[in-house]
Amino acid sequence: MSETPLIELEGLRTHFFTDEGVVKALDGVTFSVPRGRTLCVVGESGCGKSVTGRSILQIVDRPGRIVEGRILYHPTPHETIDITALRPMSRQMRTIRGGEIGMIFQEPMTSLGPIQTIGKQISETIRIHKGVSKAEARNQTIEWLARVGIPRPETRLGAYPFELSGGMRQRVMIALGLCCRPKLLIADEPTTALDVTTQAVILDLIRELQEEMDMAVMFITHDLGVVAQIADDVVVMYLGRVAERAGVETIFDAPRHPYTRALMRSIPRLGGSREPLEAIRGMVPHPFRRPSGCSFHPRCPEVIAGRCESLDPDLREFGDGSQVRCLLYGSQTEAQQ
Amino acid sequence: MGAYILRRILFMIPSLIIISMISFMIIQLPPGDYLTSQIAKLASSGESIDSAQVAALRSRYGLDEPMIVQYWKWISNIVFAGDFGLSFEWNRPVSTMIWERMGLTFAVSFITLLFVWAVSLPIGIYSAVRQYSMGDYLFTFIGFIGLAVPNFLLALVLMYFSFAFLGQSVGGLFSPEYIEAPWSWAKVHDFIGHLWIPVIVIGTSSMAALIRVMRANLLDELNKPYVVTARAKGLPEWQLLLGYPVRVALNPFVSTVGWILPSLVSGAVIVSVVLSLPTTGPMLLQSLLSQDMYLAGSIILLLSVLTVVGTLISDILLAWLDPRVRYQ
Ligand SMILES: Nc1ncnc2c1ncn2[C@@H]1O[C@H](COP(=O)(O)OP(=O)(O)O)[C@@H](O)[C@H]1O
Numbered sequence: 096m097s098e099t100p101l102i103e104l105e106g107l108r109t110h111f112f113t114d115e116g117v118v119k120a121l122d123g124v125t126f127s128v129p130r131g132r133t134l135c136v137v138g139e140s141g142c143g144k145s146v147t148g149r150s151i152l153q154i155v156d157r158p159g160r161i162v163e164g165r166i167l168y169h170p171t172p173h174e175t176i177d178i179t180a181l182r183p184m185s186r187q188m189r190t191i192r193g194g195e196i197g198m199i200f201q202e203p204m205t206s207l208g209p210i211q212t213i214g215k216q217i218s219e220t221i222r223i224h225k226g227v228s229k230a231e232a233r234n235q236t237i238e239w240l241a242r243v244g245i246p247r248p249e250t251r252l253g254a255y256p257f258e259l260s261g262g263m264r265q266r267v268m269i270a271l272g273l274c275c276r277p278k279l280l281i282a283d284e285p286t287t288a289l290d291v292t293t294q295a296v297i298l299d300l301i302r303e304l305q306e307e308m309d310m311a312v313m314f315i316t317h318d319l320g321v322v323a324q325i326a327d328d329v330v331v332m333y334l335g336r337v338a339e340r341a342g343v344e345t346i347f348d349a350p351r352h353p354y355t356r357a358l359m360r361s362i363p364r365l366g367g368s369r370e371p372l373e374a375i376r377g378m379v380p381h382p383f384r385r386p387s388g389c390s391f392h393p394r395c396p397e398v399i400a401g402r403c404e405s406l407d408p409d410l411r412e413f414g415d416g417s418q419v420r421c422l423l424y425g426s427q428t429e430a431q432q
Numbered sequence: 433m434g435a436y437i438l439r440r441i442l443f444m445i446p447s448l449i450i451i452s453m454i455s456f457m458i459i460q461l462p463p464g465d466y467l468t469s470q471i472a473k474l475a476s477s478g479e480s481i482d483s484a485q486v487a488a489l490r491s492r493y494g495l496d497e498p499m500i501v502q503y504w505k506w507i508s509n510i511v512f513a514g515d516f517g518l519s520f521e522w523n524r525p526v527s528t529m530i531w532e533r534m535g536l537t538f539a540v541s542f543i544t545l546l547f548v549w550a551v552s553l554p555i556g557i558y559s560a561v562r563q564y565s566m567g568d569y570l571f572t573f574i575g576f577i578g579l580a581v582p583n584f585l586l587a588l589v590l591m592y593f594s595f596a597f598l599g600q601s602v603g604g605l606f607s608p609e610y611i612e613a614p615w616s617w618a619k620v621h622d623f624i625g626h627l628w629i630p631v632i633v634i635g636t637s638s639m640a641a642l643i644r645v646m647r648a649n650l651l652d653e654l655n656k657p658y659v660v661t662a663r664a665k666g667l668p669e670w671q672l673l674l675g676y677p678v679r680v681a682l683n684p685f686v687s688t689v690g691w692i693l694p695s696l697v698s699g700a701v702i703v704s705v706v707l708s709l710p711t712t713g714p715m716l717l718q719s720l721l722s723q724d725m726y727l728a729g730s731i732i733l734l735l736s737v738l739t740v741v742g743t744l745i746s747d748i749l750l751a752w753l754d755p756r757v758r759y760q
């Protein structure tokens with residue numbers, strides 16, 4: 096990777112200080128988001144995908160907090176903003192939120208303000224970041240609603256979310272995420288709550304807008320079918336860490352990490368052999384009971400007895416730029432305990 | 433919105449009719465009526481009674497006729513002629529006696545309501561946003577004290593305070609020299625100076641309750657995904673709070689007018705007696721004791737109408753705040 100990436104996460108740790116104990120939602124996440132491409136973040140539910148997205152915008156819910164690590168944002172290849180050094184409520188952080196980095200969410204039903212018109216919710220965002228007049232913000236809102244495929248947008252400005260279908264609401268969400276032409280769009284499972292047809296339409300829309308705006312997309316999903324459709328690069332997360340990062344072809348054709356391989360075997364294939372779907376053995380451990388050594392070892396089909404229980408592997412980089420955190424590929428440090 | 437308001441007003445009519453019937457039934461509940469008890473009293477003291485005048489009164493109010501006819505005479509006089517009947521005890525038309533007191537009752541209740549809202553809204557918001565902070569605990573503590581201290585005690589303490597430290601006349605809504613005076617700016621000024629004690633006394637317990645309501649509602653809303661969306665857009669925190677979760681949490685808050693208004697009015701009865709306020713409370717009490725039926729009935733009726741109107745206003749406010757209500 097010669098070009099400066101748009102975002103670099105370095106050893107990011109975000110913990111939730113709950114009454115029951117500390118949940119280490121992110122426990123040393125390191126990866127970068129390249130410019131103008133689509134990076135998919137995949138992993139089972141609870142592995143920290145959403146917390147990663149929210150950490151980048153510093154909107155992690157209480158009692159969560161970034162406790163360690165850095166998030167470096169490069170608006171241009173020669174500029175660097177250390178997001179973790181900004182106060183979450185600061186003006187500069189707010190300029191980045193929604194202005195430089197847009198975000199869209201999973202639940203189109205509950206993620207829009209219930210009693211505010213969609214026109215207001217979008218034009219308000221435009222006004223904050225662009226400082227344009229009310230009338231101009233209104234015009235741009237109409238343009239965006241048209242752009243995301245909402246029919247007769249000028250009549251829709253006064254509509255409330257409960258008057259729209261799920262697919263239409265998600266289009267409004269996309270317009271909201273994109274209306275300030277961000278350099279990065281973080282999409283947190285934006286199609287999970289939609290039916291398959293609407294899902295395909297929304298994916299096409301995001302891809303189309305991405306090409307048009309030359310924007311990077313960080314697409315969070317647990318649906319490998321979606322990954323196959325839109326990803327350039329893939330980050331596979333497990334228990335708050337990156338297990339593997341590679342180009343989409345490598346992930347599908349030559350996955351290195353046993354966890355990635357297990358994920359791949361768990362997708363149904365059209366016209367493939369009629370073997371039963373192989374689910375990944377066991378359950379994601381409770382966040383309080385993180386296994387020693389490599390945290391995947393209790394479920395790993397390729398576990399190396401005597402090593403994986405005690406040794407915590409490093410993220411190792413390969414010649415093609417892929418990275419894997421697994422003892423099958425050498426490099427490791429002794430575990431602390 | 434217009435259609436909604438019209439529908440609500442139409443719905444009000446049957447409840448007003450029922451309320452008027454119940455008010456009438458309440459004043460008919462005790463055995464006998466004012467005239468018979470008055471005649472018996474006069475007869476026992478050996479005075480003569482103008483039997484022609486008694487007969488005229490009996491037929492005017494249909495006292496010998498069936499209840500339903502009496503009700504109709506009473507309510508039709510009120511609705512079509514604004515005639516609320518005669519106060520037997522004072523021998524004056526009820527309508528000349530109650531308007532000023534109704535006006536003052538309404539003014540005291542309404543100002544109390546505004547005061548209760550103005551104080552509990554920001555405190556409720558603060559307590560939710562800074563949950564478990566020192567301030568939150570402090571307001572919770574003060575709120576529970578407000579709920580626990582009886583109104584009459586609070587009234588006595590504040591009266592002593594205003595007498596001892598502010599040198600104000602004790603009780604009432606006016607200084608003695610203004611009681612009979614016509615309305616003037618000076619009288620309004622005097623009124624406002626006296627108002628704070630009843631407003632605090634009547635409002636405190638509602639205020640404590642409303643702070644809890646607002647805090648709980650807002651805590652619920654703060655965890656909703658749309659708040660995260662609004663934050664991710666880059667809204668400044670106060671604009672976000674007031675524009676989104678507080679707007680939604682206001683609904684249950686506003687709908688409390690429905691129960692706050694009657695509790696203010698009825699709570700005001702006891703407080704008014706203690707503070708000797710020239711409102712309808714003491715007058716209602718006295719008229720009930722002496723079976724002055726048209727006076728008591730009129731006051732009950734008007735206070736009930738006030739409550740129904742309050743509910744209507746809260747419904748309209750709700751619909752204005754929340755489009756989901758309008759579209760139902
Ligand atoms: N508000 C919270 N309080 C406590 N723990 C949380 C909170 N939000 C997320 N977590 C924990 O963080 C971990 C990662 O969550 P998340 O990023 O939402 O997973 P996913 O990959 O499904 O998006 C989970 O173990 C979850 O329990």
Ligand SMILES: [Mg+2]
Pocket residue numbers: 144145146
């Ligand atoms: Mg998630």
